[in-house]
Amino acid sequence: MQMLMTLVRAVHYASFLSLAGALAFAVVVAEPALRRHGDDGGASGLRRRLAALAWGGLALGLLSGLLWLVIEAQNMSGKPFAEVLAQGVLGVVLTRTRFGNDWALRGLLAIPLILSLLPGLGQRSAAATIGRWAALALAAAELALIAGAGHAIAGTGWTGDLHLIGDGAHLLAAGAWVGGLVPLALLFAAARRDPGSACARAARDATRRFSVIGVIAVGTLLITGLINSVFLVGSVPALLGTDYGHLLMVKIALFLTMVVFAAINRQWLLPQLAAARGDVLCQLQRNALIEAGLGGAVLLVIGLLGTTPPALHVQPEWPLPFSLSLDALEANPGAQIQAIVSAIIALGGLVLMGYGLLQARRRTPQILLGLFLFIAVGAWPLQFMVVTAYPTSFYRSAVPLGVGSILRGERLYAENCVACHGAQGHGDGPLAKSMPVKPADLTAAHIFEHNDGDLFWWISSGIVAGGMPGFAPALDERARWDLINFIHARAAGAQPGALRAEVTAGPAPPAPNFAFEQKGRQSSLQQRLQQGPLLLIFYRLPQSAPHLQQLAAAEQRLSAAGLHLLALPLAADEEPPDPLPDFAATADADAADAYRLFMPAGALAPSEFLIDGAGFLRARWTVASAADMTTLEAQLARLAALPLQRESHVHAH
Ligand code: HEC
Numbered sequence: 001m002q003m004l005m006t007l008v009r010a011v012h013y014a015s016f017l018s019l020a021g022a023l024a025f026a027v028v029v030a031e032p033a034l035r036r037h038g039d040d041g042g043a044s045g046l047r048r049r050l051a052a053l054a055w056g057g058l059a060l061g062l063l064s065g066l067l068w069l070v071i072e073a074q075n076m077s078g079k080p081f082a083e084v085l086a087q088g089v090l091g092v093v094l095t096r097t098r099f100g101n102d103w104a105l106r107g108l109l110a111i112p113l114i115l116s117l118l119p120g121l122g123q124r125s126a127a128a129t130i131g132r133w134a135a136l137a138l139a140a141a142e143l144a145l146i147a148g149a150g151h152a153i154a155g156t157g158w159t160g161d162l163h164l165i166g167d168g169a170h171l172l173a174a175g176a177w178v179g180g181l182v183p184l185a186l187l188f189a190a191a192r193r194d195p196g197s198a199c200a201r202a203a204r205d206a207t208r209r210f211s212v213i214g215v216i217a218v219g220t221l222l223i224t225g226l227i228n229s230v231f232l233v234g235s236v237p238a239l240l241g242t243d244y245g246h247l248l249m250v251k252i253a254l255f256l257t258m259v260v261f262a263a264i265n266r267q268w269l270l271p272q273l274a275a276a277r278g279d280v281l282c283q284l285q286r287n288a289l290i291e292a293g294l295g296g297a298v299l300l301v302i303g304l305l306g307t308t309p310p311a312l313h314v315q316p317e318w319p320l321p322f323s324l325s326l327d328a329l330e331a332n333p334g335a336q337i338q339a340i341v342s343a344i345i346a347l348g349g350l351v352l353m354g355y356g357l358l359q360a361r362r363r364t365p366q367i368l369l370g371l372f373l374f375i376a377v378g379a380w381p382l383q384f385m386v387v388t389a390y391p392t393s394f395y396r397s398a399v400p401l402g403v404g405s406i407l408r409g410e411r412l413y414a415e416n417c418v419a420c421h422g423a424q425g426h427g428d429g430p431l432a433k434s435m436p437v438k439p440a441d442l443t444a445a446h447i448f449e450h451n452d453g454d455l456f457w458w459i460s461s462g463i464v465a466g467g468m469p470g471f472a473p474a475l476d477e478r479a480r481w482d483l484i485n486f487i488h489a490r491a492a493g494a495q496p497g498a499l500r501a502e503v504t505a506g507p508a509p510p511a512p513n514f515a516f517e518q519k520g521r522q523s524s525l526q527q528r529l530q531q532g533p534l535l536l537i538f539y540r541l542p543q544s545a546p547h548l549q550q551l552a553a554a555e556q557r558l559s560a561a562g563l564h565l566l567a568l569p570l571a572a573d574e575e576p577p578d579p580l581p582d583f584a585a586t587a588d589a590d591a592a593d594a595y596r597l598f599m600p601a602g603a604l605a606p607s608e609f610l611i612d613g614a615g616f617l618r619a620r621w622t623v624a625s626a627a628d629m630t631t632l633e634a635q636l637a638r639l640a641a642l643p644l645q646r647e648s649h650v651h652a653h
Pocket of ligand 1: 418437438466483
């Protein structure tokens, strides 16, 4: 099915590209050039061929569009082919889905498109000229609207719109360039057949016009292609490590080869065309056809891309045993100085190269020296950035950081890891002494320097040299991510400087999510944090009663200052406080149990957590029975003065 869909997509793109391309070529390139160089019988022949190309493209485009619709409807409804046609599924798809609406609009546009093609593309009348312009506009709209069937429609908001507009422009540029290649080859063929004809006289003029279009189109394709890649691939690991990324690289390689042929035509062959030499025409024609063939291959790749999940939505498999990391450079002051010096020299090389290129007579030695400095010296600091990498190094955690996951991880840790890494994670379990390498201290700050994906690799595959076994056979993927969530939470709680009674600007751990019920309504920490910073209170009665009353009295003032309150009992079976403050809520025992990891001394005690609007734990303290409320307000003021940070060294998910 994927094969068929790929093929249908490729044919559909090719048809509408060549329809729009043939019309654009006729209107913007051929007609003006022919008019200037005297029309004749040869020109009419070319017009007839362009008309045939346009009609053929339209017919094939409508047919493949219909097939695309049927396949899509079959995918959406999950019904067999015959039922899709018989039971009105198509109608539902056309009226109720975004893809269907887009297709319906394109179907409607096809009617005026056919009407405007009817006056006879091959003619030289005024009606034909108007028809051609109208047909060009409609064909361009048809082409750009194909973007509505791509991955871009999955986006929302202004970024989704930008992506959609980018895709539309990408298609239009491809139509103007790739779709014009066969018409260009037809023009060369006509010129070769009759060296005295209008086509031969107009060839140079037309080629120059086409080459201007080509340059604009290639620029547009580059920019919009970049936008598209950022949306659907987004990173180097995704480019190198997913099917989508690989296909994209094939597409880019084909595109660059096309550009090379186009450049040869423009820089080399076009200037020789003045003499209208037959051999030059022949080479031009051959190159245009090769470009068109490569363009066809690109369309097949695009067809495949359309049926492959975008790279952002799959875990990338890193293909190399190393990767480059800026953190490694940051940790090495000596290397930083070398990096700065080599960056300056490389920049000098770039300037030298530019100088050599811009001189009236090109200075080859300067250009080569500049190139050498730029590449060789510029690449020098890369050696300091090399770090070991594994296939899963760039995996993103598949399990969100929640209290349930942390507690599952804690249980798995007790069952599988304590023997070596010790009950508290310090690497001092009973087996530690007999290991060839001391088991790592999993509470050290150093744990945060590793990617989630690296930890995932070690836990899955083990560390052979150190004698740590791999757990992939025993624990499923979710269990391994649970372990990582637990290790991160415990290590964050164990950092001496990280969580204090004072708000600091340093790295802060993300607050694990949990669900709670308040006045009969379900909510979650994550939802609540959308309103801004939060004071999370774990209380125990009767001890905490005076403090809860203090908070109730201060609630309005605090919320005016932007702080919301949420109070949970330390034990789930706690009697509700009386009077019940409206910031009180109930949650599973899991919430307090997981937050225990962040409480002072790692023990359940009445405590408060100040969580910033981005979801990071900024400060925590214990409250015996009543507190000095001015301290809380001072911390709140410090929190407000912090620049809001979205990332932390302690990874968020
Ligand atoms: C048989 C002993 C043993 C067991 C069981 C074991 N480990 Fe290890 N682990 C080690 C040793 C030894 C090292 C250090 C290896 C080295 O540095 O070469 C290590 C290293 C690690 C590291 C790398 C930390 C770093 O900063 O480099 C992680 C993460 C880790 N273990 C997690 C776990 C988890 C999670 C479990 C339980 C699912 C586990 N280990 C079970 C022995 C063990």
